[in-house]
Amino acid sequence: MKSKITDFLRKTGHYYRHKSIQFTLSISFSFVALFGMGFMGATIYSRFVSSTKELTVENKGQLIDQVNMNLNTYLRNMMRISNTMYYSVIKKVDLFQETQTLEREMNLLYEANKDNLVSIVCFRGDGIIVAATPINNLKKDFHVIDQSWFIKANEEIENLHFSTPHVQNLFNDSSFNYHWVISLSRVVELTNNGNISRGILLVDMNFSGIEQIFTKINSDDSGYVYLVDSNGEIIYHPKQNLINSSLFHENNAIAATYEDGTHEENFEDNLRMVTVRTVGYTGWKIINVTPANEFYMSFNQMRFFTGMIIALTILLIFFANQFVSYLIGNPIKRLDDSVKDLEYGKLDLNIFIGGSDEIQHLGRTITSVVLQMHRLMDEIVIEQEQKRKSEFDSLQAQINPHFLYNTLDSIVWMVESEQYQEAISMVTALANLFRISLSKGKNIITIREEIEHAQNYLYIQKIRYKNRFQIKINISPEIYECSTIKLIVQPLLENAIYHGVEFMDGDGEITIKGYLKNNDVFIDVIDNGLGMPEESADLILTDDTRVHKKGSGIGLSNVHQRIQLYFGKEYGLEIESVLDEGTTIHIHLPRMLYNNAIREDENNEKE
Amino acid sequence: MKKNRKIILLAIVFISLLSLLFISTYLYINDSNSKEKTTKISVIVYGNNSDRWAMLKQGLDQGAVDFGAEVNFVMMTVEDDAEEQKMLLEREIENGAKGIILAATNSKEMAQVVSEVSPIVPIIMVETNVDDVDGLVYISADNYSMGLNIGRSVFLNGDEHRRVAVFMENQQRNSVYDRYEGLMDSLRYSDFTINSWKMGEDDNEPAIFLQKMLKENLVDIIVALEDKSLEAVADAVESSESTVDVYGIGSTNKIVHYLDYGVINSIVFQNEFNMGYLSIQELINDIKMNENVLDTEIQFRTVNRETMYLPNNQRLVFPIVQ
Numbered sequence: 035m036k037s038k039i040t041d042f043l044r045k046t047g048h049y050y051r052h053k054s055i056q057f058t059l060s061i062s063f064s065f066v067a068l069f070g071m072g073f074m075g076a077t078i079y080s081r082f083v084s085s086t087k088e089l090t091v092e093n094k095g096q097l098i099d100q101v102n103m104n105l106n107t108y109l110r111n112m113m114r115i116s117n118t119m120y121y122s123v124i125k126k127v128d129l130f131q132e133t134q135t136l137e138r139e140m141n142l143l144y145e146a147n148k149d150n151l152v153s154i155v156c157f158r159g160d161g162i163i164v165a166a167t168p169i170n171n172l173k174k175d176f177h178v179i180d181q182s183w184f185i186k187a188n189e190e191i192e193n194l195h196f197s198t199p200h201v202q203n204l205f206n207d208s209s210f211n212y213h214w215v216i217s218l219s220r221v222v223e224l225t226n227n228g229n230i231s232r233g234i235l236l237v238d239m240n241f242s243g244i245e246q247i248f249t250k251i252n253s254d255d256s257g258y259v260y261l262v263d264s265n266g267e268i269i270y271h272p273k274q275n276l277i278n279s280s281l282f283h284e285n286n287a288i289a290a291t292y293e294d295g296t297h298e299e300n301f302e303d304n305l306r307m308v309t310v311r312t313v314g315y316t317g318w319k320i321i322n323v324t325p326a327n328e329f330y331m332s333f334n335q336m337r338f339f340t341g342m343i344i345a346l347t348i349l350l351i352f353f354a355n356q357f358v359s360y361l362i363g364n365p366i367k368r369l370d371d372s373v374k375d376l377e378y379g380k381l382d383l384n385i386f387i388g389g390s391d392e393i394q395h396l397g398r399t400i401t402s403v404v405l406q407m408h409r410l411m412d413e414i415v416i417e418q419e420q421k422r423k424s425e426f427d428s429l430q431a432q433i434n435p436h437f438l439y440n441t442l443d444s445i446v447w448m449v450e451s452e453q454y455q456e457a458i459s460m461v462t463a464l465a466n467l468f469r470i471s472l473s474k475g476k477n478i479i480t481i482r483e484e485i486e487h488a489q490n491y492l493y494i495q496k497i498r499y500k501n502r503f504q505i506k507i508n509i510s511p512e513i514y515e516c517s518t519i520k521l522i523v524q525p526l527l528e529n530a531i532y533h534g535v536e537f538m539d540g541d542g543e544i545t546i547k548g549y550l551k552n553n554d555v556f557i558d559v560i561d562n563g564l565g566m567p568e569e570s571a572d573l574i575l576t577d578d579t580r581v582h583k584k585g586s587g588i589g590l591s592n593v594h595q596r597i598q599l600y601f602g603k604e605y606g607l608e609i610e611s612v613l614d615e616g617t618t619i620h621i622h623l624p625r626m627l628y629n630n631a632i633r634e635d636e637n638n639e640k641e
Numbered sequence: 642m643k644k645n646r647k648i649i650l651l652a653i654v655f656i657s658l659l660s661l662l663f664i665s666t667y668l669y670i671n672d673s674n675s676k677e678k679t680t681k682i683s684v685i686v687y688g689n690n691s692d693r694w695a696m697l698k699q700g701l702d703q704g705a706v707d708f709g710a711e712v713n714f715v716m717m718t719v720e721d722d723a724e725e726q727k728m729l730l731e732r733e734i735e736n737g738a739k740g741i742i743l744a745a746t747n748s749k750e751m752a753q754v755v756s757e758v759s760p761i762v763p764i765i766m767v768e769t770n771v772d773d774v775d776g777l778v779y780i781s782a783d784n785y786s787m788g789l790n791i792g793r794s795v796f797l798n799g800d801e802h803r804r805v806a807v808f809m810e811n812q813q814r815n816s817v818y819d820r821y822e823g824l825m826d827s828l829r830y831s832d833f834t835i836n837s838w839k840m841g842e843d844d845n846e847p848a849i850f851l852q853k854m855l856k857e858n859l860v861d862i863i864v865a866l867e868d869k870s871l872e873a874v875a876d877a878v879e880s881s882e883s884t885v886d887v888y889g890i891g892s893t894n895k896i897v898h899y900l901d902y903g904v905i906n907s908i909v910f911q912n913e914f915n916m917g918y919l920s921i922q923e924l925i926n927d928i929k930m931n932e933n934v935l936d937t938e939i940q941f942r943t944v945n946r947e948t949m950y951l952p953n954n955q956r957l958v959f960p961i962v963q
Contacts, residue, residue, distance in 0.1 A: 200950075200952070200955065201950065201955050203901070203950060206902075210894040210895055210897070212897070212898075273703070275699060275700070275703060275914050275960065276703060276914075276918065278914070278956040278957055279914050279940075281915060281919070338668070339664070339668060343664075346657055346660060346661060346664075349653075349657065350657055353650070353653050357646075357650065360646075
């Protein structure tokens with residue numbers, strides 16, 4: 035179980051971590067809202083329930099107090115009549131002489147309280163009537179001394195006794211009226227000719243008095259109030275007739291044992307709240323019954339209402355959450371998308387800037403970082419190019435000192451041997467060579483110039499090598515005005531001389547051929563020297579490190595790289611060499627008229 | 642996109658307000674519904690003595706309060722007139738009674754109209770049923786058993802060879818007829834002489850007829866099988882100062898009074914409060930819930946002068962009029 039929970043939590047956590055910020059925000063907020071609202075609703079509901087109960091209990095308490103007060107008035111009234119009768123009349127009257135007085139006083143008292151009274155009767159201890167009002171015609175065969183009120187009064191002579199309601203059946207009454215009464219009986223001392231004997235005073239009070247008190251209270255719908263005596267016998271019940279007919283049952287026997295206060299009981303599967311008050315003098319109990327479903331009805335409504343409000347609030351909060359999380363999450367998502375684009379190498383810079391202040395700031399920062407990155411990258415490219423250029427320049431510069439030294443050495447040697455004419459030619463050739471070499475700092479020159487430069491070079495070399503080789507130059511006139519980068523033929527010639535023909539006395543031959551093929555310019559430098567194996571021919575073009583000790587020091591690879599750098603990878607040198615037969619090197623250039631090439635070159639430099 | 646969202650948001654607010662309105666309306670309706678509307682019910686009884694129906698009426702009133710009915714209690718102008726009762730029945734239905742509680746004045750003559758009306762308006766028969774109409778609900782004590790019981794009381798009266806007169810009034814009501822049969826069955830094997838006293842066409846006033854019969858015939862016991870005739874018998878016996886023992890079925894104030902004063906020896910009476918209450922209950926169930934209601938037999942009691950004041954009987958014999 036525990037592992038299951040852990041597993042679940044782990045999975046949830048995992049799930050959460052891989053969801054968008056918007057989703058996480060909205061789900062978390064909604065969950066919190068749900069929880070919070072549920073808790074709040076439950077709290078409000080329970081508070082409502084308890085306060086309603088309290089209120090009801092309080093109301094019922096007040097109701098019962100009112101009933102109690104009225105009932106007390108009723109009972110006190112009864113006792114007052116009894117007391118008046120006893121202390122003010124019976125005690126002062128000697129029956130032997132003043133029976134008339136007793137009857138008169140009794141009548142007076144009856145008349146004064148006619149509304150509540152049914153009769154007042156005074157009996158002797160043996161059940162013979164002493165005086166009675168309003169009727170004193172006792173039924174024949176009626177045994178007063180067997181009546182419970184008579185017996186009870188005799189049992190506890192110092193007390194007043196209240197009976198439960200019963201039909202009064204003492205007197206002959208020609209009308210068909212039978213009164214339900216409550217009898218108050220007590221023992222009295224009767225004076226008869228100075229002798230004191232025991233008698234019973236009975237005050238029968240109309241039950242309708244009690245009925246009225248309760249009917250008024252029971253007129254509303256919420257529960258009912260009934261009255262029991264101390265034994266649980268029902269004195270008044272709003273559904274008395276139903277109880278008599280066994281159509282309704284009351285928990286009176288149990289309720290009579292309750293202490294004063296509010297109790298909850300379960301009677302016939304009905305939960306109900308019972309409030310009990312004991313009435314003074316009598317030990318009667320007023321019992322208020324409120325069925326629990328009366329609360330529950332209002333509770334149900336409240337529950338429904340609370341539920342609806344909560345549901346509505348949750349709905350609103352949910353949508354608000356969606357909205358807020360959209361507001362927060364969407365800019366982040368869009369920023370993320372921009373960064374992703376960047377990640378995938380999309381170069382056009384369009385970083386999203388929007389949303390809250392922080393996100394905007396983030397967007398701006400990323401933008402500036404990216405901009406800076408771009409700038410740095412550009413700078414690196416430029417720097418690299420510059421570096422290459424300077425390298426190239428320096429390579430170009432390498433040509434001069436060595437060759438110059440050798441040439442000057444040859445000139446010195448000529449002058450020393452007084453070959454002035456040759457020396458002059460040599461110097462002129464050298465000057466031409468340098469003129470073209472310099473070319474006012476331009477990289478691009480015409481093929482004519484390049485060939486001229488080669489011729490100058492060859493002239494110098496020829497003198498230096500004392501015509502050890504022959505030279506053939508065959509340039510197609512249509513390529514003269516095409517452009518080339520400078521100093522590409524001369525290194526090839528140098529190579530041919532040093533490796534090809536230097537050691538061939540008089541037999542060496544170097545041919546320079548220029549021609550158009552497939553609309554590209556080709557310049558071939560062909561020698562009939564030693565040649566080389568195929569492997570080393572391939573190596574020559576790729577290996578920078580092979581710098582010659584003699585000559586200009588510009589290797590074939592340098593020429594090859596320069597051509598490719600300027601004109602593209604499809605151009606450059608091709609070497610065909612057969613050992614002991616010679617070597618042919620093709621310079622492959624695009625056909626480009628000099629003027630156009632110059633312009634392009636200038637443009638490149640400007641950038 | 643943004644515009645769409647705005648619209649959705651507005652829609653949500655709108656729906657929320659609408660549902661709030663809906664809730665409050667629902668609650669309001671719920672509240673007002675909880676005060677149930679009362680159902681109009683007409684109760685048509687025979688006779689013109691309101692005292693005779695006092696207990697039934699109490700039961701009806703209590704039932705009306707408990708089950709939410711508005712009861713129109715209708716009596717006739719005479720003791721027995723089937724035509725009038727028919728008319729009353731039709732009038733009450735015309736006046737919009739949703740249900741009828743009927744004590745038939747004449748079981749045979751009322752049968753036709755009741756069988757016609759009962760499919761239209763639910764009818765519950767109380768006290769006296771009509772003859773041979775199917776599907777009617779009848780709420781009453783077992784009349785035959787009541788007859789048996791009064792017969793037993795007569796039988797237990799004591800001496801042998803007694804002369805018993807049965808006052809044959811209102812035999813057109815099957816309730817009374819059933820009681821009569823019960824009475825006769827219980828006395829069948831006794832050696833009592835049984836006479837049936839039946840009023841002739843010329844006899845208008847039962848009490849006078851009875852006085853005449855008392856003078857003319859020597860009887861020891863008179864039995865009456867319903868309130869009106871029991872009252873008449875008691876009146877006649879009282880006024881003629883006869884020593885005849887009176888037994889009967891019924892429990893009006895007058896009867897109780899005569900029982901109390903020894904004019905009537907013993908009575909059998911049914912709990913008409915129950916009759917009234919249960920009839921309302923069943924009728925409302927029938928009308929509101931369409932429940933199949935059943936015949937209900939209510940209790941009856943036998944009391945005499947000695948037992949009438951016992952606490953259990955006292956409450957039934959002397960109803961507390963609320």
